[in-house]
Amino acid sequence: MALKPTLIDFFCGAGGFSEGFRQAGFDILAGFDNWQPAIDTYNENFKLAGVNKDISAFWGNDNEIEKLPNTDVIVGSPPCISFSFSNKSGKADKETGLLLIKAFLKIVAVKKHQKNSVLKAWYMENVANSKNFLQNKYTFEELNLEFWAKKNKINPTETAIYLNDCRIINSAEFGGFQKRKRFFAGEFINSPGFISSIPSSQSIFRTLDDLKRYLPSPFLKFEKDLNFLDPNYNIKVNITEVSDHFYDTGVRELEWRISKFKKINHPFMGLMSFPERKDSPSRTILANNISLSREAILYKSEVERKGDGEYRTPTIREAAAIMSFPLTYQFIASEANKWRLVGNAVCPCVSRNIAYATLKKLNTSYRNKLILKKRISLHPEYNLNTFEVKRFEKTKVDFSLKNFKQHIFKNGNMTVSLSNNDLSTTPRKLPRWLTIVQYGKYKNIDIRKISRQQTDRLEVFIKNNCGEGNKFLTEFENKIIRNKKKNNKLQSFQTFNPMNVLENVEKIISKYDKTKNELIKAKGLTFIPRKEIPKNQLFAIYAVSRVASVINERL
Secondary structure, X not given: OOOOOEEEEXXXXXXXXXXXXXXXXXXXXXXXXXXXXXXXXXXXXXXXXXXEOOHHHHHHOHHHHHHOOOOOEEEEOOOOHHHOOOOHHHOOOOHHHHHHHHHHHHHHHHHHHOOOOOXXXXXXXXXXXXXXXXXXXXXXXXXXXXXXXXXXXXXXXXXXXXXXXEEEEEHHHHOOOEOOEEEXXXXXXXXXXOHHHOOOOOOOOOOHHHHHHHOOOOOOOOOOOOEEEOOOOOOEXXXXXXXXXXXXXXXXXXXXXXXXXXXXXXXXOOOOOOOOOOOOOEOOOOOOOOOOOOOOOOEEOOOOOOOOOOEEOOOHHHHHHXXXXXXXXXXXXXXXXXXXXXXXXXXXXXXXXXXXXXXXXXXXXXXXXXXXXXXXXXXXXXXXXXOOOOOOOOOOOOHHHOOOEEEEEEOOOEEEEEEOOOOOOOOOOOOOOEEEEEEEEOOEEEEEEOOHHHHHHHXXXXXXXXOOHHHHHHHHHHHHHOOOOOOOOOXXXXXXXXXXXXXXXXXXXXXXXXOOOOEEEOOOOOOOOOOEEEHHHHHHHHHHHHHHHHHHHOO
């Protein structure tokens, strides 16, 4: 039998890049990462004994690079957070990310140009935005290899690495269950134009419905003889062999309501589905699982309940299957760290196709069939399975109220928000509530905070200048401020549910402004920088300000 082609993986994370190459028949020799849960997970799945290693240490140590195993292929996924649009709206500092990428390219350059090199190909993955910050080529000098180049009788100003062959790859085009677009660069030594020539393997995208036809409900009752097929691979697994799936990921009502609002009523971003559409591929699996964020992936729970637990996030196993990991792949970490491991990984379905193309270029006949580990020992201390439905205990103060900011509706490029996040002051243990009015959009936003005195002036203005203004004020006071019903009454910070209050305020405002087009002349309201203001927004400024002041009095 011919020897297997070999691979080494830098910034290996959970091992998704390596897993795809292993499935194609490669021998994985080593993986490097400076995060212990990643090393533990990688070692478990590839039966290696790798150690925690900071890849940036190679930047100043040529000798350490030369000691690394010589392999046919080098792959790497430098951390992408500094290039991600989700990090500070894409404005995060890029220097650290660029240094790590250059450290990886330096390793590749040494292994590519060293005497008697065996390197056949190298590949790098990152978020799509990183492409905009990379050069088309790097010299030995630019990769901190001036001394090494001279020692090896190479001109340091010569090009060491080319990045001409790059491509944005969507995992849905390679059989994945999600629309995940990532930047890939690489080179098949002495054969340019390789990455761009990798054909997609999927003409019809796979959907969440397709996934759920294979993967059972997380609320399935345990039966030891129950078997089912892996959604990504033609292997049968027993329920006892599947970790991190049979547990309740139900979300508190306040959290999913906040997420829902951000998805369907964001002040300047587009509409998103709530809950997730089942007839299309999943949105991108991220490295965190913040259930109240706009980016949260939320499903309708299989358990019939209202409020708390009505919607749920994916289980770790669902997220891993969406990423195309086999059901037998194990993640050795806490639940939060498992999300990070899964969300930061390279999809094996993509790396497997890159591996197949590499084998084709190598003219090897080694690959006979998909190589999968069908049996992996479970670790009870890390397995999230409980086979139980969650009980939602009432908490004294809901953590979801931290940095809360929500508007009622958008009208005329204007929003009126109830917020407890005042960035101009030192955060308080129990933050004071504010009314924030925003005009305009994107970079041209005018932000105003409404004071108690301005609220009193606005009350008089509404009485005298708005049709049915008195009726609105009376109904608002009776139903929102003084209502004795538990779900509406403004009691204290500990019992305050701002989402419910804002929804009830919206109903009252809509009752007295049915067209949502009526404009009121803002004569004398100097805190409103417009001559006219939509009637519903005028009512919203008053209502939100009144709610904020009442709650603040009870803090």
